[in-house]
Amino acid sequence: MTRSSPTTDMLDRLYALALCLYPAPFRQNYGLAMSQAFRDALHDHALSRRTLIPLVLRDLITSLAKEHFAMLRDTFARPALVLNALVLAGISTVIALAIYVIPLQVLRLGTDDPQVELAGNLTWQLEQGVAPTDAVPSGTVEMARSLSPFVAAYDEQGRPLASQARLNGQTPTLPRGILDFVRQHGEDRFTWRPSQGIRIAAVVQRVDGSHRGFVLAGRSMREEAVRQGLLIQLAGLAWIAMLGLVFLGTVCLGWFTRPKAA
Amino acid sequence: MYILLMAKGTAPATPLTPAVFAILLSLAEGDKHGYHIMKDARAPQGGGIQMGPGTLYGSLDRMMRDGLVKETGTSDDERRRYYRLTKLGQSVLAVELERLHAAVSSARALGLLPHGGRS
Numbered sequence: 001m002t003r004s005s006p007t008t009d010m011l012d013r014l015y016a017l018a019l020c021l022y023p024a025p026f027r028q029n030y031g032l033a034m035s036q037a038f039r040d041a042l043h044d045h046a047l048s049r050r051t052l053i054p055l056v057l058r059d060l061i062t063s064l065a066k067e068h069f070a071m072l073r074d075t076f077a078r079p080a081l082v083l084n085a086l087v088l089a090g091i092s093t094v095i096a097l098a099i100y101v102i103p104l105q106v107l108r109l110g111t112d113d114p115q116v117e118l119a120g121n122l123t124w125q126l127e128q129g130v131a132p133t134d135a136v137p138s139g140t141v142e143m144a145r146s147l148s149p150f151v152a153a154y155d156e157q158g159r160p161l162a163s164q165a166r167l168n169g170q171t172p173t174l175p176r177g178i179l180d181f182v183r184q185h186g187e188d189r190f191t192w193r194p195s196q197g198i199r200i201a202a203v204v205q206r207v208d209g210s211h212r213g214f215v216l217a218g219r220s221m222r223e224e225a226v227r228q229g230l231l232i233q234l235a236g237l238a239w240i241a242m243l244g245l246v247f248l249g250t251v252c253l254g255w256f257t258r259p260k261a262a
Numbered sequence: 263m264y265i266l267l268m269a270k271g272t273a274p275a276t277p278l279t280p281a282v283f284a285i286l287l288s289l290a291e292g293d294k295h296g297y298h299i300m301k302d303a304r305a306p307q308g309g310g311i312q313m314g315p316g317t318l319y320g321s322l323d324r325m326m327r328d329g330l331v332k333e334t335g336t337s338d339d340e341r342r343r344y345y346r347l348t349k350l351g352q353s354v355l356a357v358e359l360e361r362l363h364a365a366v367s368s369a370r371a372l373g374l375l376p377h378g379g380r381s
Contacts, residue, residue, distance in 0.1 A: 022316070030323070033296050036316035040297035041315075047304075059314020067320055180330035 008042050015056070021064055066090065075258040076251065079195065085250040092246055093095065096239030101230055108201070111224055112189050114149050115203040119187075119217035122151050127209040136162035143167045144198055149219040154179075156212050165218065167194055174204060174216060182206050182214060192244035281321045284309035286330065286347065286355040293334050295342040296322075301353050330354055 015038045019031050041052055125135040132153035141150035141164045152163035152171065158179045160171040172194045182188050182204050192202040199221040207213050277372070284303035288294060294302070300318055302308040313321075322345060325331045328349035334344045347355070369375045 026320070026323070030319040032341050034319055034341045037296040037300060037315040037318065041300065044297075055312050056314045059316045061315025063314065063320050067316070070283070070320075070324075 008039075011042060011053075012039055018060055021060075022067055022217045026071070035221045048214035071258075076254040078254070081250060081254050081257075084253070085246055088246040088249070089243060091196055092239060092242035096242065098234050099238050100232055100235035104228060107224060107227060107231075108191075111201040111219065111221060112203055112238060115167070115217035115219055116189070118149055118151050119203045119205045119215050122153065122215045122217065123205045123207050126153060126211045126213075126215065132211060135163060139164055140166050141216070143172065143194065143200065144221065147220050147222060149217060151218075152216045153207070154214040154216065158214065161211070161213065163216075165216075167198070174214065178204055178213060191221065276361055278354070279321070279360050280309060280311050281313055281317055282325060282330075283355075283358055284311040284313065285318070285321055285325065285345075286351055286358070289331060289345055289347045289351070290355060291344045293344045295337070295344050297342075299345070313317070325351070 012035070016035055019027055019034060022031070038056065041047055041056075120202050122135055126132060136151055136153055141148050143150070143165050144167065150164040152165050153161045154174060155161055158174050158176070160173065163171040165172055175192075178188055178190065178192075183206065186201065187205045189201075189203050192200040194200060200218040201221050201224070202216060202218040203216055207215055277283075281303070285299055288299045288302035288308055291302075296315065296318055300313050303311040303313050321329060323335070326333065328350075329348055332348055333343045334346045336343050366375065370377055
């Protein structure tokens with residue numbers, strides 16, 4: 001039997017303390033055997049302390065990092081746990097998208113309501129034979145600045161007959177594609193960008209009768225854009241919060257179901 | 263057998279880490295406990311690997327999971343644990359030794375090592 005010196009005992013105790021730094025399952029499995037291997041090394045006269053101590057210190061640093069990393073991998077990178085987290089993150093993303101897209105569509109569809117009524121009224125008047133200049137209310141709406149709804153009447157070729165709307169001092173002309181669509185389908189509801197930075201919720205209807213042509217009813221979407229911005233912020237915050245909950249839940253689940261020492 | 267296990271992705275790929283190679287080489291001689299393996303690994307003919315208890319038991323833990331070694335018993339006070347090479351461990355060691363032998367032969371052919379000398 002090898003006799004122990006006070007230095008050997010102290011180093012032995014220090015190493016036993018250092019073993020507490022290893023993850024619990026690893027320590028429970030190998031703590032005693034590691035202590036014994038260290039004690040054997042201390043008593044090995046072929047191995048000087050000047051060689052052993054730096055070797056053990058280096059070994060502690062590298063193996064601690066390795067075992068903690070392995071523990072994290074075994075705890076949190078289990079396929080079932082990762083799959084569970086990915087599915088929950090996917091569901092959260094779909095919910096966040098729904099939080100954004102559904103109100104956005106409701107908002108956009110609601111934006112058309114006044115224009116549908118205005119365009120319907122104007123179409124009806126023109127089809128009754130009222131002159132476009134009489135049917136279109138007087139007054140001017142500057143599309144770039146005003147939030148007021150406006151109407152305009154156009155002939156069969158899309159030339160303006162009467163209009164409340166002004167854009168840079170001119171009556172705006174409708175895109176050719178819209179006129180073709182309305183000729184075939186009778187009506188179109190769309191977001192119109194007549195100029196950079198201007199979005200108009202527009203309704204165009206076909207006019208029959210003596211004043212064949214088209215009517216346009218529109219309204220600036222400036223306020224809707226503000227609401228959309230708010231909506232995307234709320235949906236973004238909800239998404240981040242849900243992903244945070246999924247992350248926390250996964251960490252907790254991983255921790256409570258972590259593999260125990262053999 | 264080793265090739266079959268490699269194809270299934272259950273055996274470690276060569277080249278092995280120096281610690282794993284040194285442990286396999288030490289256990290090729292017979293059952294040994296932790297410090298005995300560390301001592302063998304430290305010797306030049308054992309790989310010349312300076313390995314502490316953390317690296318040794320971390321490697322042994324992973325090698326047991328990979329089926330390269332198995333625990334055969336403990337000392338009476340349960341402080342010393344003994345390990346043995348499995349059939350798979352022997353195959354993996356043989357593949358690694360062949361790989362190293364080919365590299366040494368190639369180095370000899372290039373004149374980087376003396377012919378007939380100890381490698």
